[in-house]
Amino acid sequence: xxxxxxxxxxxxxxxxxxxxxxxxxxxxxxxxxxxxxxxxxxxxxxxxxxxxxxxxxxxxxxxxxxxxxxxxxxxxxxxxxxxxxxxxxxxxxxxxxxxxxxxxxxxxxxxxxxxxxxxxxxxxxxxxxxxxxxxxxxxxxxxxxxxxxxxxxxxxxxxxxxxxxxxxxxxxxxxxxxxxxxxxxxxxxxxxxxxxxxxxxxxxxxxxxxxxxxxxxxxxxxxxxxxxxxxxxxxxxxxxxxxxxxxxxxxxxxxxxxxxxxxxxxxxxxxxxxxxxxxxxxxxxxxxxxxxxxxxxxxxxxxxxxxxxxxxxxxxxxxxxxxxxxxxxxxxxxxxxxxxxxxxxxxxxxxxxxxxxxxxxxxxxxxxxxxxxxxxxxxxxxxxxxxxxxxxxxxxxxxxxxxxxxxxxxxxxxxxxxxxxxxxxxxxxxxxxxxxxxxxxxxxxxx
Numbered sequence: 315x316x317x318x319x320x321x322x323x324x325x326x327x328x329x330x331x332x333x334x335x336x337x338x339x340x341x342x343x344x345x346x347x348x349x350x351x352x353x354x355x356x357x358x359x360x361x362x363x364x365x366x367x368x369x370x371x372x373x374x375x376x377x378x379x380x381x382x383x384x385x386x387x388x389x390x391x392x393x394x395x396x397x398x399x400x401x402x403x404x405x406x407x408x409x410x411x412x413x414x415x416x417x418x419x420x421x422x423x424x425x426x427x428x429x430x431x432x433x434x435x436x437x438x439x440x441x442x443x444x445x446x447x448x449x450x451x452x453x454x455x456x457x458x459x460x461x462x463x464x465x466x467x468x469x470x471x472x473x474x475x476x477x478x479x480x481x482x483x484x485x486x487x488x489x490x491x492x493x494x495x496x497x498x499x500x501x502x503x504x505x506x507x508x509x510x511x512x513x514x515x516x517x518x519x520x521x522x523x524x525x526x527x528x529x530x531x532x533x534x535x536x537x538x539x540x541x542x543x544x545x546x547x548x549x550x551x552x553x554x555x556x557x558x559x560x561x562x563x564x565x566x567x568x569x570x571x572x573x574x575x576x577x578x579x580x581x582x583x584x585x586x587x588x589x590x591x592x593x594x595x596x597x598x599x600x601x602x603x604x605x606x607x608x609x610x611x612x613x614x615x616x617x618x619x620x621x622x623x624x625x626x627x628x629x630x631x632x633x634x635x636x637x638x639x640x641x642x643x644x645x646x647x648x649x650x651x652x653x654x655x656x657x658x659x660x661x662x663x664x665x666x667x668x669x670x671x672x673x674x675x676x677x678x679x680x681x682x683x684x685x686x687x688x689x690x691x692x693x694x695x696x697x698x699x700x701x702x703x704x705x706x707x708x709x710x711x712x713x714x715x716x717x718x719x720x721x722x723x724x725x726x727x728x729x730x731x732x733x734x735x736x737x738x739x740x741x742x743x744x745x746x747x748x749x750x751x752x753x754x755x756x757x758x759x760x761x
Contacts, residue, residue, distance in 0.1 A: 319541035326490025335412030344420035347498040362745035364437040386427035389565035393422030425501035432477030434742035436685030443689040444471040464731040466509035500556030507552030554645030564631040564651040578672035597622040
């Protein structure tokens with residue numbers, strides 16, 4: 315792979331090549347990507363979607379929206395620093411083509427901003443709940459009429475694949491979705507493969523999947539334009555990661571490691587003494603003891619350590635990325651950047667404590683259980699109504715249910731797969747509160 319192709323400014327529907335040196339410096343193409351994501355309806359819905367604590371009423375806790383904004387800030391720093399070093403190593407990118415280090419920052423920031431845009435309500439349990447409805451619930455009846463890959467798309471419903479669909483799906487009058495640059499779409503795609511075969515290797519790019527069957531042709535076009543090397547064998551489709559996807563992943567890893575931990579402290583789930591001890595281990599080489607001892611409030615001490623921890627991990631991720639650039643460009647770097655971190659032990663300690671005290675807290679588990687039931691019930695009502703409508707035997711109740719769907723999700727002329735996937739994507743689009751509200755309505759609990 316080579317940087318000239320990887321930094322493509324092409325957008326869906328372009329009939330001519332976009333050259334970096336011809337860009338308007340006051341409104342660069344990669345910066346437009348960021349704007350388009352942040353003004354999208356799908357991004358706004360993240361303000362009421364769970365990051366860790368579902369349906370939390372406290373101001374302390376991060377939502378998907380605040381998490382995504384923070385990841386984009388960290389991603390921008392990672393991209394700019396990496397871009398500066400890449401341009402020093404490959405000066406023709408700047409001299410001949412006109413790229414600057416800010417371009418790398420803008421690409422990573424936009425991709426990082428969008429990284430959770432396809433996630434369902436109720437955190438990662440929302441993905442599992444959608445899949446379980448088709449894997450073990452009433453939705454299993456559809457397995458017989460779907461291909462193996464189509465069925466895998468829905469039993470392993472993946473927020474990353476739904477995110478790609480949201481960013482690129484054409485509708486009448488809106489061709490190519492948000493029409494982001496292919497460089498940003500490549501950086502967004504952490505798992506550039508289809509749903510089967512499932513985890514064919516231990517390579518980080520094979521951990522999950524990144525596009526549904528209906529989006530195969532679209533991503534093939536993006537991958538070809540970017541020059542991503544193919545990794546799939548036979549009729550299985552997969553590609554090497556865009557190098558900047560490693561920076562997007564690192565930004566996410568840094569934020570959830572440190573900030574989910576901070577949420578646990580602020581909620582009182584993790585004792586302050588534990589927290590400060592764990593963070594100090596991470597930043598001991600950078601901490602200003604005099605400044606730290608002058609901070610009398612826990613919030614200030616925590617804020618100081620959090621900032622130091624994030625900066626420490628940014629510097630470390632950049633070192634790994636630059637040292638591994640050649641291997642990454644060959645598609646041979648098979649782990650996340652943070653897996654090669656010299657602070658891996660400290661990171662694992664923090665994550666282990668977060669799992670014990672936060673992710674498995676009673677509040678989280680109880681609300682995840684409620685989320686499973688809510689999502690399963692909503693899926694059951696809508697898939698039943700839509701499939702009956704397609705088969706021509708819908709009841710008046712079915713027609714009433716369909717009328718409550720946004721117009722884009724009412725179509726029943728397509729295949730069974732398209733109808734089921736569209737319904738899954740509708741449920742995934744709901745905020746936590748909207749899902750609860752709809753569930754109350756269809757269960758007759760609210761008039």
